[in-house]
Amino acid sequence: MPELPEVETTRRGIEPHVKGGCVADVIVRQPKLRWPIPVDLKQHLVGKKIRAVERRAKYLLLNFEHGSVIMHLGMSGHLHIVTAKAAPEKHDHFELQFDSGQVLRLRDPRRFGAVLWAEDPMLHPLLAKLGPEPLSPAFTAKYFFAAVSNKKAAIKKVLMDNAVVVGVGNIYASESLFAANIHPERPANSITEIEAKKLVTAVRKILRAAIKQGGTTLRDFMSADGKPGYFRHALQVYGRVGEPCYTCGGEIESVVIGQRNTFYCDSCQPLE
DNA sequence: CGAACGACCTGCAGGC
DNA sequence: TGCCTGCAGGTCGTTC
Numbered sequence: 001m002p003e004l005p006e007v008e009t010t011r012r013g014i015e016p017h018v019k020g021g022c023v024a025d026v027i028v029r030q031p032k033l034r035w036p037i038p039v040d041l042k043q044h045l046v047g048k049k050i051r052a053v054e055r056r057a058k059y060l061l062l063n064f065e066h067g068s069v070i071m072h073l074g075m076s077g078h079l080h081i082v083t084a085k086a087a088p089e090k091h092d093h094f095e096l097q098f099d100s101g102q103v104l105r106l107r108d109p110r111r112f113g114a115v116l117w118a119e120d121p122m123l124h125p126l127l128a129k130l131g132p133e134p135l136s137p138a139f140t141a142k143y144f145f146a147a148v149s150n151k152k153a154a155i156k157k158v159l160m161d162n163a164v165v166v167g168v169g170n171i172y173a174s175e176s177l178f179a180a181n182i183h184p185e186r187p188a189n190s191i192t193e194i195e196a197k198k199l200v201t202a203v204r205k206i207l208r209a210a211i212k213q214g215g216t217t218l219r220d221f222m223s224a225d226g227k228p229g230y231f232r233h234a235l236q237v238y239g240r241v242g243e244p245c246y247t248c249g250g251e252i253e254s255v256v257i258g259q260r261n262t263f264y265c266d267s268c269q270p271l272e
Numbered sequence: 273c274g275a276a277c278g279a280c281c282t283g284c285a286g287g288c
Numbered sequence: 289t290g291c292c293t294g295c296a297g298g299t300c301g302t303t304c
Contacts, residue, residue, distance in 0.1 A: 034300085073298090074299090111281055151274095169298070170298085258275095
């Protein structure tokens with residue numbers, strides 16, 4: 001489900017409800033997510049307060065004084081804020097109950113998500129080797145051009161490589177390449193310095209706009225307060241195969257790159 | 273070493 | 289209505 005804008009939307013949605021909250025209980029209904037939920041998680045958390053809610057790439061971090069809960073929403077996860085008396089539904093696998101009576105509840109039908117514990121999350125193997133945040137000053141055109149220029153894989157694949165830049169998933173990769181007029185199958189090392197700059201600008205602009213709209217809801221994404229994201233209406237190419245390009249009127253095409261469906265406009269994004 | 277692919281899951285849409 | 293197939297916002301681990 002979520003790419004960076006949806007995770008950031010979730011972070012912003014839950015933060016005011018859980019920041020400062022003291023954990024009263026930890027409920028695990030289904031421990032089998034991408035990795036098992038640690039059996040000793042409750043011991044770490046009961047009686048402890050959440051100091052901050054951060055995001056790194058598509059991971060959410062619930063920071064406590066002595067460590068962090070690392071959460072990933074996978075393809076279908078979302079977090080809700082509910083009250084303790086709200087009955088859990090199918091696929092509500094995990095929750096933190098606070099002494100305020102509020103509950104942070106994780107629903108994840110496909111169970112590709114994760115709930116982990118780390119004393120120092122940035123040193124955790126899943127986070128340690130991640131590339132720069134796309135909205136941080138570290139994601140410069142100079143950096144990106146250097147990262148791209150020694151790779152012959154398709155630019156779309158490289159854009160989705162978390163070691164190069166984090167948070168750009170299947171939707172925003174197609175959208176960013178369209179905005180930068182770059183064909184997704186172009187070898188990464190064929191990208192010029194000017195194009196690299198254009199693509200960096202496009203990624204940042206699109207992710208910012210998507211966050212502003214509360215993310216993209218294709219079928220089931222919702223923010224913590226139950227609202228869908230409105231960026232779907234701003235999508236230029238994603239999911240629009242066979243429909244006319246809003247810019248040139250040509251037909252949007254699709255191609256599979258790295259096992260992922262990819263959308264583009266052949267005339268706005270020429271292959272040379 | 274990088275590239276390709278399988279794996280992990282459920283739900284849903286579409287075809288027959 | 290029901291069964292089957294394919295596809296879906298991610299990404300790690302294995303194999304070549």
